[in-house]
Amino acid sequence: MALMSYSQAAATALAEAMRADRNVVALGEDLGRGGIFAQYRGLQQEFGADRVIDTPISESTIMGAAVGMALAGLRPVVEMRVVDFALCAIDELVNQAAKNRYMFGGQGRVPLVVRMPIGLWTASAAQHSQSLEAWFAHIPGLTVVVPSAPADNYGLLHSALESGDPVVYLEHKELWGDEGEVEPGLRVPLGSARVLRAGSDVTLVSWSKAVRTCVDAASELASAGVSAEVIDLRTIWPWDRATVLGSAARTGALVVVHEAVQVGGFGAEIAASAAEETGCRVKRVGAPRIPSGYSKPLEDESRVTVAQVVAAARSLAAPGVHP
């Protein structure tokens, strides 16, 4: 076990994969300097500029070139800096990478991991703060990973690199500095959630940074006599239906929490699925449908809070009463 930050955990996993397979390469802007969040620190020194590739400011071509690299035998990791800039490369991701294997009848595959950090990040305002995981979950051909902890960022990045098809890998910008124990060699399978806390009155489901909010809310709920189960999805496509629906069926109440805008967020998919399949009571907590503001009071309106989660859970959960 080693203590690592969320960014180090990813850098470590990537370094291991690059050592194990010469076909793994990384490309993006400013990677030589370690990436702007230090998530590539040391890699160009170890693997050279041919495999840790500094690129021109050409998001479309970073993504599109990665598709071509993948088709020709490499396993590229693309760095988009923030998901907002990946909006310059959506044709390449959605029309090219995601559909390639299908469109060409399985002649080729695109083993590609696209890292595009999401989330609010101190006063970064409307164009550097989005959480767009719901978009990618809607696109056939894409796997969508949303790690919340260093160990997951290590174990999931390995699994993403091994998937053989395009993976949208969404790290949260306010988690880079978080530290945690990481077990070397760990693999976290895609599609497997983690139950962080068992509970019987209400199920709290979340991912990425909102997991923290749910953990804190569960403590607060416990003091109020409400027993909350907390589930970290870790990947939203595929998502761990068995764990979530099983829990929701047991507790009879599900709250989905995410930092993304609530309207059309992936919480709607989870809530709708749970309502369809278990008939449980559901509630969502997400950001209002507003752009992120620069000034703190405005930015704070886009943050999901412990109080909101507690209120949502209490509105659903009748402590001790099970349907």
Next chain:
Amino acid sequence: MALMSYSQAAATALAEAMRADRNVVALGEDLGRGGIFAQYRGLQQEFGADRVIDTPISESTIMGAAVGMALAGLRPVVEMRVVDFALCAIDELVNQAAKNRYMFGGQGRVPLVVRMPIGLWTASAAQHSQSLEAWFAHIPGLTVVVPSAPADNYGLLHSALESGDPVVYLEHKELWGDEGEVEPGLRVPLGSARVLRAGSDVTLVSWSKAVRTCVDAASELASAGVSAEVIDLRTIWPWDRATVLGSAARTGALVVVHEAVQVGGFGAEIAASAAEETGCRVKRVGAPRIPSGYSKPLEDESRVTVAQVVAAARSLAAPGVHP
């Protein structure tokens, strides 16, 4: 009243708006020839090449330039041909158009209507068949219009042009030839649904081409003794919560139907909202999470069918029994 096709209805509304306001312009590829679906037929002849503008193949700049035009006093209508090509202009739409008014503190506004046809269209395969309305509904700053009939395409296009902020206007490629009566001067307000058929056992909600499927399903359900209410949302942002939730509360059962991929589709938002707010039973019918195939048997797998809607409705609705 005049009998018009869905495409003529839009061309007529646009012509009226251009006659009324010199600042309304249209831009896109091949508009001079009337647009590839005849939805601009006759406009360049009437208004000239300065106002019905043929452009280079430059989707990013078509969209980005329209933002600039809007800031400088015009009211542009952008043609993207199919929504799939608009994926080359997502930064311009999402980071620039949608956020402009907010980001700059209300200093400017972007009165922009972006037409991007959606949907399956005979053997057009994976890159010309997508329905991505859920994406745009998730983005603060965008209004999302999904007309199903000629009269709505006329009345909603007028309202979109009058909104003063960015509107994503999604016509369905398999509806262009549909004919219907259109009343000159009609305005269909954004956010107002239309109840196509009243019913008491189950509520069917849909939009765009899937409305037809619901109407047919309702007839079939009627023969089976199930009374279905059919609601055409017409705009999915804003969506008519009062009409939908009111109906769902009455019938106790809601089926949302759309051609888009079901996972992460906007049906999830409607179903989740209804479950949250009315506690009704919910079910969704959408396409499986697969790219659209070229060959008919594959393409057909992505089409929502009357049989699917009937089955979903019957699974929820206990005829005559109200909770």
Next chain:
Amino acid sequence: MARIRAFENAAEIASQGGVQAWGLKTSAKPALVRGPLHLSTGQEAVAAGVCANLTRKDLLTSTHRGHGHTLAKGADVDRMMAELFGKATGSNRGKGGSMHIADFSVGMLGANGVVAAGMPIAVGAAQALKIRGQPEIVACFFGDGAVNRGPFLEALNWAVVYGLPVLFVCEDNRISATTPTGPMTGGAGAAARAESIGVPAVRVDGNDVEAVDAAAARLVAEVRAGSGPRLLHALTYRFKGHVSVDPGAYRDPAEVARALESDPLTIARDRLVARGVAADDIAAIDAAAAAEIDAAMAAAAAAPLPDPASAYTDIQNTGAGQWR
């Protein structure tokens, strides 16, 4: 060239009554080929002349108008035609159709439904070849309309920055769908833009297959030698409408008539005749092509449609087996 022409003509006939577009109603008669076809009739010399200089292991990216490139790269005609017919025996198992025609087994990485989208893919493939130390190169075809999309700039720049083995080929038929490209293009076009980015470029008569071959031979040799990317700007003409159902009525008939006079096949045939090749030998080439295509048509017509269950395969490995 004769094979490409025969393929395009046969496909065109098979598609009549297919996809509705251009404001036309669908015909009552069901078409053998349902989907849209972008025919390269009249442009055969570019595909043939360039691909004559490629090996089967070299890679190629194409456009929406990709039949000629695919055939010239050595793809199997039966599997191609079956793909247009949407059959299970098609190169893409019926999943892609004309607009996504591909044969990875001969290095043909696919037609593309998005203008210019093949360009970044091509440079990435070339970068993989370079990084992996392989001797092959990539040929990247695109139309004159594509030079006004951002990926043109980005991909050429990228190829220069990393010194990649790519031959860019601008197949310039002077039109983009229904719009003449000239007035939509600032400056002198593909070659001039390429030079400004540091990609040496050559212009050639794209209807003269020998000229294309000679120019491509020189450029391919340079690219293979590791000199970095090159661009070939080939001038040609699209004999048909933009897409199968488009009569192309927006073009001046006199222009079309003039263009038909420099049919690349006629030019090549006349030259062979002038060099003393027997008329019978030339006719035999045409006959062989016709026979091959007829057989492909028959096989495609007889082949089975894909199983609907195959709509759920070839998508992605999520490790979870969940598709809905």
Next chain:
Amino acid sequence: MARIRAFENAAEIASQGGVQAWGLKTSAKPALVRGPLHLSTGQEAVAAGVCANLTRKDLLTSTHRGHGHTLAKGADVDRMMAELFGKATGSNRGKGGSMHIADFSVGMLGANGVVAAGMPIAVGAAQALKIRGQPEIVACFFGDGAVNRGPFLEALNWAVVYGLPVLFVCEDNRISATTPTGPMTGGAGAAARAESIGVPAVRVDGNDVEAVDAAAARLVAEVRAGSGPRLLHALTYRFKGHVSVDPGAYRDPAEVARALESDPLTIARDRLVARGVAADDIAAIDAAAAAEIDAAMAAAAAAPLPDPASAYTDIQNTGAGQWR
């Protein structure tokens, strides 16, 4: 120039301890300016020299590094500084911050968080001016890194196709974030690319405000006369790191030291002195700038934060009043 320098220096100090990035931890001390600042310190002559040739009604689009352009275009310093402080009195009501600084009342249509994104917006604004028959022009600023993004090509081409009144200004500080732009750029750069697209281009020493002014004057006159777009390629240097928290440690200190020797303010001052302007008069300019900025800082510090309810305004008119 003196105002821009004073503004940047003050903003830099106010931002210390702000946004976490570059692998650094957030400092304990709360910063007056929380958000990222891209300072234009060292590049003042480009903004000043170009904007001297614009009217208040001309339009301007900017980059992430937009303070200088905004000030030079005549924006109100108090409202700008308040915006950086995230105050309700800011030009953007605290909604945008430095990266989105704007003052539409003087034609400054906004800084932009996306590299090259201002370019299509600029050409669209110019097209509106032309269509509406207005006499104004648009100045479009962008960095050397932006020339490798697609919108550079598309926007220049667009401006040529429609003959639009735009002056493109490449503010070339030879670096893109932490990466030298040269090795990432094929060919001779902005001016060469522009010429190939049909946009006449001029190179100038961007640290010599008189040279910038003279070149801009000529180009602006041509643009105003209806001759279509022009490009000014101004060579300059970024004195600071990429963003406020970046120490810029990846640059050779010798290079930075050399660059500091051609500080545009020093060059301008020396020239004034050589022409006999009194040292006191020059000092008075600096003092006035310092006083103005000090007042802006004090006003910004004292101003109220925005009401959280204002997070829900200035978004869109849906006709329905629903935000969630």
